[in-house]
Amino acid sequence: MCPSGGPRRLAVALLLALGAAWPADAAAQACCGASGLVIPARLRVYDDYGFGVQATERQTYGSLAADGTYSTTSTGDLVTEQDLFAMARLSSRVQLALLVPYVETYRRIPGQSQWGGFFGDVTVNGRFEVAHTGEHGRWPALTILAGLTAPTGRAPDQAHDALGTDAAGTGSFQVNVGLEVERLFQQWFVTFDGWVSKRTSRASPGGRQSFAPRLTALLAGGFVFTNRLAVGAFATVIDEGNGHDTAPGAGDVAGPRYATAGLAGAVPLDESWRLQATASADLPLGGWGRNQPTTLGIGTSLVRVWP
Amino acid sequence: MSSSGRDLSLACGVLFVGMSLAACGGEPPPSPAGPISFGAEPLAVLSSTTGAKQVTVWTSPQPPVKGVNAVQLLVTDATTGAALDGLSVQAVPWMPSHAHGTSAKTQVLPQAGGLYQVDNVYLYMDGTWELRTTLGAAGGDDTVVPVFDVP
Numbered sequence: 001m002c003p004s005g006g007p008r009r010l011a012v013a014l015l016l017a018l019g020a021a022w023p024a025d026a027a028a029q030a031c032c033g034a035s036g037l038v039i040p041a042r043l044r045v046y047d048d049y050g051f052g053v054q055a056t057e058r059q060t061y062g063s064l065a066a067d068g069t070y071s072t073t074s075t076g077d078l079v080t081e082q083d084l085f086a087m088a089r090l091s092s093r094v095q096l097a098l099l100v101p102y103v104e105t106y107r108r109i110p111g112q113s114q115w116g117g118f119f120g121d122v123t124v125n126g127r128f129e130v131a132h133t134g135e136h137g138r139w140p141a142l143t144i145l146a147g148l149t150a151p152t153g154r155a156p157d158q159a160h161d162a163l164g165t166d167a168a169g170t171g172s173f174q175v176n177v178g179l180e181v182e183r184l185f186q187q188w189f190v191t192f193d194g195w196v197s198k199r200t201s202r203a204s205p206g207g208r209q210s211f212a213p214r215l216t217a218l219l220a221g222g223f224v225f226t227n228r229l230a231v232g233a234f235a236t237v238i239d240e241g242n243g244h245d246t247a248p249g250a251g252d253v254a255g256p257r258y259a260t261a262g263l264a265g266a267v268p269l270d271e272s273w274r275l276q277a278t279a280s281a282d283l284p285l286g287g288w289g290r291n292q293p294t295t296l297g298i299g300t301s302l303v304r305v306w307p
Numbered sequence: 308m309s310s311s312g313r314d315l316s317l318a319c320g321v322l323f324v325g326m327s328l329a330a331c332g333g334e335p336p337p338s339p340a341g342p343i344s345f346g347a348e349p350l351a352v353l354s355s356t357t358g359a360k361q362v363t364v365w366t367s368p369q370p371p372v373k374g375v376n377a378v379q380l381l382v383t384d385a386t387t388g389a390a391l392d393g394l395s396v397q398a399v400p401w402m403p404s405h406a407h408g409t410s411a412k413t414q415v416l417p418q419a420g421g422l423y424q425v426d427n428v429y430l431y432m433d434g435t436w437e438l439r440t441t442l443g444a445a446g447g448d449d450t451v452v453p454v455f456d457v458p
Contacts, residue, residue, distance in 0.1 A: 060433075063433035063434060063458075065456060066404060066434075066456075071433070075373065109374035109375065109431055110373070155407055156407040156408065157407050157408035157410060158410065159410040162409075163431045164409060164410055164431060167407075167410075171406070171407065172406075204403075204406070204439075205408065205439040206450065209403070211406070243406075247439060247450075248356040248450040248452075249356045249439070249450050249451065249452035250439075250452065253403040254404060255404065256404065291404035291405070291435070293432070
């Protein structure tokens with residue numbers, strides 16, 4: 001099914017493997033962020049189905065206040081996450097993926113600390129591959145993205161722990177639609193993902209809070225070595241506008257805005273197994289970001305596919 | 308065991324080793340960092356949503372910190388300045404930018420002279436928190452929303 005053989009096919013395969021590594025760090029944040037559209041579950045064009053696990057760890061090292069002021073913290077949350085995911089190709093151009101996260105949080109306040117964990121929000125993603133790499137000459141690959149996240153995890157105000165450490169959900173549904181463009185240049189590759197997300201409203205004390213659309217842009221690039229090792233870098237920008245709360249005394253609520261950058265690598269163990277790793281940081285861009293903790297993150301994934 | 312079975316076992320092993328870390332948690336519920344004490348200077352003086360009441364706000368510690376805080380409210384008539392006792396006060400911490408509250412419930416202790424003390428105010432994350440407070444009265448409910456920036 002791959003339109004071009006040899007190095008290009010290899011590059012495509014590794015690009016997809018590498019691309020699968022970073023979205024969890026780039027698109028899902030601590031307690032309050034929603035799950036991303038792109039998840040570490042993506043089949044190559046000649047894979048039929050697969051599954052995998054991903055373990056990530058994120059340490060909060062600061063926060064961006066509502067006015068954009070950045071401040072550091074020495075008592076930030078430590079969040080670890082284990083994701084179990086599965087994916088299946090329904091046709092030559094359509095694939096679906098399911099991701100089930102389990103999220104644990106270690107939280108400290110003066111004099112006390114707590115560990116807690118629970119299953120998070122389950123996500124179903126779809127990819128419609130309009131054009132594969134090399135299918136139309138020099139034109140890039142083009143994919144339409146869509147996803148739905150269900151509030152299967154506990155929201156923080158529904159947690160059992162006093163510090164909300166067993167909360168792993170947002171408390172509302174989220175729908176995502178987007179577009180992905182990929183282009184190869186010999187052994188180099190560039191990928192751009194852009195999508196818009198919208199959460200359903202949820203009850204707040206005395207009212208109901210609605211959310212503005214969230215825009216996400218992910219730019220990634222890298223290099224595939226002849227020994228099939230792939231390395232790359234990526235940057236993500238997320239911006240959510242003003243939501244609204246109908247509670248008395250409330251009103252418009254500014255959503256989060258932040259940027260993340262990181263490095264990634266992928267090692268195909270054989271034709272069926274691949275191992276991936278990422279390291280990323282939310283950037284402490286005072287005056288630009290807002291309403292978001294900043295974290296340092298690492299992640300590893302083990303993926304099994306059936307070509 | 309088949310190849311598929313081994314694959315599944317390996318994946319599940321990686322997953323549940325991580326999950327087991329969470330089972331190690333659990334410590335006693337947090338308590339206030341120190342004895343509750345309110346200073347002379349208020350943190351803020353606010354009007355209620357209807358404008359009929361004035362609410363003076365103190366916190367302990369002041370300004371509030373990441374952790375367990377206490378809040379004292381002095382509720383007076385905005386026109387006459389008379390202290391308003393006997394209100395049914397409910398206070399809920401809420402983090403508007405993240406659209407969530409806390410699982411811990413606050414405790415409101417009415418005191419004389421229009422004073423209401425709100426204990427167990429868990430502000431466990433950095434950021435902007437609201438204390439959405441309902442001032443219940445026979446003539447109709449009113450609200451006030453003190454805002455706290457937790458560094």
